[in-house]
Amino acid sequence: MYSKEQFAQLVMKHRESLFFTAKSILRNDTDAEDAVCSAVMKAFENFDQLRELNYFKTWITRIVMNEAYTICRKNKNVQSMDEMLTEPSYSDYHDEMWEIVNKLEEEFRTVIIMFYYNDIPVKEIAGLLGIAPGTVKSRLNRGRQKLKEMITL
Amino acid sequence: MKTDKLLKKSAENKKNLIPEGYESRLRSLLDSLPDEVPVSGDAQAEVVRKARRFDIRPLVSAAAAFAVVAAGVLAVRNGVQPALDGGHESGKTYVTTAVSETTALTTSVSVTETAVTSDTSESVTSETSAPVQEKPVSERVNEPAHPSAPVSVPAVHEEKPPVSPAAPDDVPSPPVPPEHEVPVPGNHPEDEHPHVPGGENEHPDVPPAVTHPDHPDAPVPPGLENRPEREEKDDRNDKDEKDEKDRIKDREKTEDDEVVLPFADGMAHMPHIHTPVQ
Numbered sequence: 001m002y003s004k005e006q007f008a009q010l011v012m013k014h015r016e017s018l019f020f021t022a023k024s025i026l027r028n029d030t031d032a033e034d035a036v037c038s039a040v041m042k043a044f045e046n047f048d049q050l051r052e053l054n055y056f057k058t059w060i061t062r063i064v065m066n067e068a069y070t071i072c073r074k075n076k077n078v079q080s081m082d083e084m085l086t087e088p089s090y091s092d093y094h095d096e097m098w099e100i101v102n103k104l105e106e107e108f109r110t111v112i113i114m115f116y117y118n119d120i121p122v123k124e125i126a127g128l129l130g131i132a133p134g135t136v137k138s139r140l141n142r143g144r145q146k147l148k149e150m151i152t153l
Numbered sequence: 154m155k156t157d158k159l160l161k162k163s164a165e166n167k168k169n170l171i172p173e174g175y176e177s178r179l180r181s182l183l184d185s186l187p188d189e190v191p192v193s194g195d196a197q198a199e200v201v202r203k204a205r206r207f208d209i210r211p212l213v214s215a216a217a218a219f220a221v222v223a224a225g226v227l228a229v230r231n232g233v234q235p236a237l238d239g240g241h242e243s244g245k246t247y248v249t250t251a252v253s254e255t256t257a258l259t260t261s262v263s264v265t266e267t268a269v270t271s272d273t274s275e276s277v278t279s280e281t282s283a284p285v286q287e288k289p290v291s292e293r294v295n296e297p298a299h300p301s302a303p304v305s306v307p308a309v310h311e312e313k314p315p316v317s318p319a320a321p322d323d324v325p326s327p328p329v330p331p332e333h334e335v336p337v338p339g340n341h342p343e344d345e346h347p348h349v350p351g352g353e354n355e356h357p358d359v360p361p362a363v364t365h366p367d368h369p370d371a372p373v374p375p376g377l378e379n380r381p382e383r384e385e386k387d388d389r390n391d392k393d394e395k396d397e398k399d400r401i402k403d404r405e406k407t408e409d410d411e412v413v414l415p416f417a418d419g420m421a422h423m424p425h426i427h428t429p430v431q
Contacts, residue, residue, distance in 0.1 A: 008183040097163035116160045
């Protein structure tokens with residue numbers, strides 16, 4: 001049986017990864033935080049179903065993705081309006097590369113953020129997204145090419 | 154390669170990409186969580202589902218399987234039982250050997266009976282082909298040349314016309330025993346092959362070539378032409394002679410009686426004549 005302290009330690013350990021995962025889907029810091037918070041609450045409710053703590057990162061990452069997609073579906077029309085009217089919100093730290101990554105399409109953006117910013121291996125990314133590892137690799141390559149094109153521009 | 158390096162450099166500074174209020178929000182959320190990890194309702198539902206599955210589904214599947222098996226067995230039984238009951242003797246032999254043996258005995262006996270009847274019929278037909286007065290089958294059966302020889306013609310000479318057992322002109326017929334029964338090959342194993350009357354091996358004195366013409370259409374040997382007629386004629390002649398003798402004797406007797414009778418009858422009418430008493 002797990003304890004609340006164990007859960008809190010694991011969440012704080014992977015907080016950055018969870019945020020980037022949510023951010024890769026939602027492209028909004030506030031929505032990403034909301035997705036992570038709701039995912040943490042759901043994870044705590046179902047924490048007893050986790051058989052091994054080694055799979056906590058994968059497990060809670062999957063929950064964060066589901067919550068991000070749920071928020072994305074709810075705010076679909078609003079987001080489209082936001083994309084038309086305003087630029088995606090950025091933190092105070094200004095990173096050109098991060099800005100360019102957030103301009104990528106979702107399929108390439110998710111893979112690049114998980115691989116480079118969350119340090120998730122290709123096989124795990126494939127498992128999380130439900131696609132083949134070869135597909136993950138191809139998306140990484142195509143995402144890099146697009147980033148290169150965007151940087152040259 | 155440049156993009157890859159740029160991405161790695163950007164990832165090294167990822168801590169700066171996270172908003173400032175995110176960490177405090179997470180901490181406040183974790184503090185607000187209850188102290189004990191709640192038991193999820195899904196787990197309870199899972200347990201309940203498992204219990205229901207364990208209770209109902211195996212029973213249903215077992216009942217369905219039993220019904221299918223029972224139906225199959227009944228169907229097979231209904232399909233096979235008539236075949237077993239319907240005179241399939243080979244199937245009965247697997248049940249009990251005693252029944253099979255009895256059936257085998259009965260069948261063998263019946264076969265032999267049919268063989269005998271067929272032989273007699275053949276012999277009768279062969280003899281009836283000749284324009285001779287027919288004799289009863291029992292007489293023909295009791296007329297073989299050899300006492301131990303049965304009436305039936307062997308299967309080896311089936312294509313040949315059967316030999317007439319009585320050939321008084323050519324072959325001296327041995328005396329017929331008083332109790333001459335038709336032997337049944339099934340009862341005597343050594344007599345499985347019925348003896349040939351006038352056979353080649355057992356009775357060399359009987360010439361088979363004369364009695365067995367190769368072809369039924371072949372001309373009959375001269376010695377055998379109208380042989381039954383001769384026999385009948387001889388018999389008739391003998392009978393006629395005997396009858397004539399008897400008639401003559403009767404006539405003589407009647408003449409004597411007639412001679413005497415007028416005297417006897419006319420005694421009343423005739424005048425009384427004294428006859429000398431000797």
